[in-house]
Amino acid sequence: MRKIRSVYKAINGLKVEESYSAYCDNFFEIKANSSDVFDWMWDSFRFGYLQGLKAAKAGVTKRRKVNER
Secondary structure: OOOOOOHHHHHOOOOOOHHHOOOHHHHHHHHHOOOOHHHHHHHHHHHHHHHHHHHHHHHHHHHHHHHHO
């Protein structure tokens, strides 16, 4: 996998569907259950990864339904 040179260049202009976005409450919960700032960052990343998996699964399901028609 290619190394990302700039995080902000990678995410600039990225549109996230409402059902996959994160809310402040999500991050407050993660922070409350993290032992330090690095744990907080890692758990936030993992939460985002799970949201991405959810989006990918929904995309596969949607494509299957379209192909079944």
